[in-house]
Amino acid sequence: MIETVLVALIDGLALAMLIFLIASGLTMIFGLMGILNFAHGAFFMLGAYLVISVVSDLGLDYSVSLPISFSIGFVIGALVEMLTLRPLHGKHVAQLIVTLGLLYVFTQLVVVIWGTVPTLYIPPSLAGGNKIMGLTVLNTRIFIIITGLLIALALHLFLSKTRIGLIVLAGVEDAQMVEALGINIKRVFTLTFALGTALAFLGGSLAEPWQGANLALSGYMFLGFVAVVVGGLGNYRGSFYASLLVGIVHALTAHFLPILTFVIDFLIMALVLLIRPRGLFG
């Protein structure tokens, strides 16, 4: 019993890191531009499939695929923002519909390129696990937790220490004010969207050795939504704590009450929306 709980907790921590990589992008895009990006789930999934292509088609190492995935995600995000979202600036419902359409475009692109058969590639360095105090801990989980924490730290440093990061945060507070101060807010929009997309791609690539590459990955977007709502919109620190909460709760339900997975997450979101719409950490 206690062992199952510990395994679930470790799974939950790893899941929390993946959720954070989705939620941080979503929450910053929402806070800055007022767009809820439904295509984020497809971006996450694309990240996982990119690993398969980089490893098996290009013959490169798994560790190389992470920066490749990040940069491809950045480019795709910038293109999507400039071509489809910028012309609809200010029309929130229209932008929402566009991102929902993009979700289907990218999901179907995955089917066109990689087919529907799920694949799993575990790099040899991450295979197997270690016995820690009588408990087998899989290497992939440890890798995801450590890398996720490092990325979260890097994001925090970028947002709070660099000039561009501070502009992004200021834009989340009040985009019009930032524009009035003479900063080209459109470029900040593109940068933020591209960064969020790149983080989702990176999350997908991290998830690949654990979850494999399959079409169900885009469903993790819903956990991202829950974390965004619980953490408070536009609040990346809040979304980190919320991701921890959602990840652990999700892993525990998956272990003990499999029939209610996703239902409980949704209930958390509904409760937070009804009781404290600004989020628990906002």
Add this chain to the structure above:
Amino acid sequence: MRLEELGPRLRRLKALVEESPHILSIAAIFYFLPFIMPSLYWTRILSTAFVFALFAMAYDIALGFTGLPSFGHAAIFGMGAYALTWCLRAGLTLPLALLASCAMGSALGALMASFLKRVREIYYAMVTLALAEIIHMLMDKAVWLSGGFTGLRVPKPMGISSEALFISYLAISFLAFFTCFFALLRKLKVERSKSALAYLMAIGIVFLLFLALGPSLIWEALYTSVYRLIFGMYFTSFTVLLASYIILRRVVNSAFGSVLVGIRENEERMEALGYDTAKYKIMAMIISGLFTGLAGGLLALVSLMPITPSVLGAEYTIEVLLYSILGGLGTLVGPMLGAGIVVFLDMRLRPFFGAHWFLFTGTLIVLIMLFLPYGIVGTLLIRRVSARRLFARLIRYVKKRRS
């Protein structure tokens, strides 16, 4: 009903017909259409198109008129289909089963709307999408309820392929045709309206074609139950669509409908004017849910295939979104037109796209939002207004030149 009440009522009906001859003309044309179609396949495609037209119209009450981005309508649609299937399997009659679909739809609409008191715009999209996915997942797991992967077979309701229904179908078609014919003739004589002449010619042509092609089909239908089944489904789905359109048009044109449009345009202002906007939005969602459930029920009836949990999938939300934005948000005719176009394209293009159909629909959605944001009907409406203005400006210019 007492006999002396009949007179005024009939007169009111006549006034209604003369007021809006186009609805009745189009109804008459569509009632005769299956008899002049080259094959029964087209009749079935049209029945499916009616179902999706109803779905799109109901969806537009929420998204187009009230501005509620509900992305969970697929669940309402699918549960409507299941409600009808369960009722028919329990041995209930078709009207009762359709009522059950309506009840299921409005209940789910109310459930989604219950979040509206606290949740707005984008949050609402998120909540409805998540709720729909949860319902889909739960139904997927509850095999005893949903039939699982193989689905539930929909039993044919009693009487849908009976001679009585077929004959009453024919009778109603003729009734619609002749009422419409005489109303249009009168309008032409009295008002010399050009549109009445156009409608008269259209229904005249359809009627002549019917006289040429119809009798053999009717003869066959009287002896084959499969023919009667397909005609019965066509008749049922079109009649429901027509009735829903008339009801929804009244709703949209009423004061209630104007409040909904006001909420879409500027919710704060409506609130400041003293309207309880949350109540209006909840009502809109319930009405939309009711007709969505009805459309789902009709789909189960018309599709002739077992109902599986995939009918609850988010793909249907995408499809209905495409119909609405292609035809034009905020109109009732637009979504119906959009549904017709996409169902036709689906039939013609699916063989080429195969499994990649959603690549096509997704791209189309993005392109429409970028380049045709008002849809076909909306753009036409806007153009006509601006054409009139242009004409007025031209006349003013000419007058100025003369003086």
